[in-house]
Amino acid sequence: MTTPVLEIRNLHARIDEREILKGVNLIIPPGEVHAIMGRNGSGKSTLSYVLAGKEDYEVTEGEILLNGANILEMEPDERAVAGLFLAFQYPIEIPGVATMTFLKAALNAQRKARGEEELKTPDFMRLVKEAGSQLNIDNDMLKRPLNVGFSGGEKKRAEIMQMALLKPSLAVLDETDSGLDIDALQVVSKGVNALRDGQRSMLVITHYQRLLNHIVPDVVHVFSDGKIVESGDKELALKLEAKGYASYGGEAA
């Protein structure tokens, strides 16, 4: 059997004294796109932060294996080098750091960590131009400070462009549809779908079924009260949309 890109075993995590993840189990084989749906406050975003290694959360039990390697002891940058990418629900605005400078630093840091040669400026510029053009990102936007003054749609498109440049083996998309109008949603989805290549896996976290019309998942999981309570095919998302999350218990958010 091929090694799954992501394997989560009985993951428990808390912030301060509050337990948020209460035994998550999940396996994503290479090339598959899995969706996690759940109501607000069910712990979906926490799962994405714990995967990426945000310090605020403490993992109390369980394992996360990325391509067979345990990443729990890794720093966020090491996880990125190992092939993880998190598209943020709210990308952070960083004044004073030009988008282009940041992209080059990120790309070269990952190449360096993998023992590859750093990219020369002309090659880097060509890569960025290619990735940007597919997502309607022009030079003007790249010259601006990272995410500063970007509209909601621009921020999400910039996230997907970073993903296209960094070529992760696992992309976690945290509520990528939030704050997007229909047109922006189509551009972003097209960008994501272009990165589905039969090898790269994705974990799409969303509140609404809408996104899954554009990024069609192989498997849908329902998340409730800190764990996965039901899994099925894409029809499950439609069922959820019709019936809501009420049948899974827990308090409404």
Added chain:
Amino acid sequence: MRANFPVRLGPAEDALIAQLKAAGADAAAERITVAGLPTRRVESYHYTDLKTLLRAIPPLATAANEASAPALRIPGAFNLMIANGAIQNAATAPAGVIVGKAEGGVLTTRDDVLVHINGALAKEALTLTLESSVDPVIQVERRVEGEAAHVADALKIFVADDASATIVETFSGSDAAHVGNHATYLSAGKNAVVTHITIDLSARAVSHFATNEYQLADGAKLRTLVIHAGAGLARTHVFPRMAGAGAHADLTGLNLVADGQHADITMETLHAVPHTSSQPLFKSIVRGRAKAVVQGKLVVARDAQKTDAKFMHQGLMLSDEAEILSKPELEIYADDVVCGHGSTCGMIDEDSLFYLMSRGVPKAEAETMLVRGFIAELFDPIEDEELNEALQGIVDGWLMNGQ
């Protein structure tokens, strides 16, 4: 209540009094005898108590016999040097620049002990007259070389109407416990466009004091940048006088301090006539147990209507022991002005750090990016690329020393 009994004088004050008397500056000596060095009770020295911080005054400097390596090279710059208070021979000046000498004492007399001392002890002043726009950056190196010395030196710059120039002063020298007292007077003519940068790169043992006075005529545009990145004790006192309608000044500064250092930028801007504006923007970055001070006072004269001025100080603390002190003051006598002040202070933003790291950037590099980003608005307006890179190099060097 002000105490009336005589102040107790310490060894630093005794030495200063003797040096001033020997120079024939009895009035300045008498002031120190009566009042001593300023303590925290003197408002403009509130966070930089010289009586406590300045324990000794070394002997007055003699001629420099040796020279340390230049602290900063700006490619293509026209270089001038003042070493141990004496003006050195310069290379042929570029077009539009007249280099000369004058008697010391370039600052306007005011109630400030360092101004008095400089006026009494600076024997000669380097004068720069910029008759038209000057292309190369003008760099004035101010050195204190050899054994520990007390040095007072002076520079006077005239920028003619409609001229433009960039002047960089660097302060450096040997690593003895010098006390430097440096004065610069800069007058910008009508519609002149001037950038004036002063960078302290002295050794840790040095106490560095600088007073920068500016006079702006109608329509003059001034950008200043003070960088403290060297001396254990550094203080730059900035006195801009907005004296002509339409004059504008971007008054900026950066304190970079680490373990045991104390750096202070104190500004007092006078908006003397109607229709002038200033944007004071200062930043402090503190690592380890160290202290950064920024005081900013905006004075608007009675008739100076339509003054537009906003003071801002932003602090970045890279350690728990860091101390950043901020004091804005407004003294406004006109009634139709827009004036304000603000001050913020914080640590490296954890969310920003996580975001950069989540893209594969290692922690140290991510922190460096964020610190550079914090400073960017001070350096971005410096258009000369080589100068801009040189400034960035100072910050990078400072950051590397801490890793």
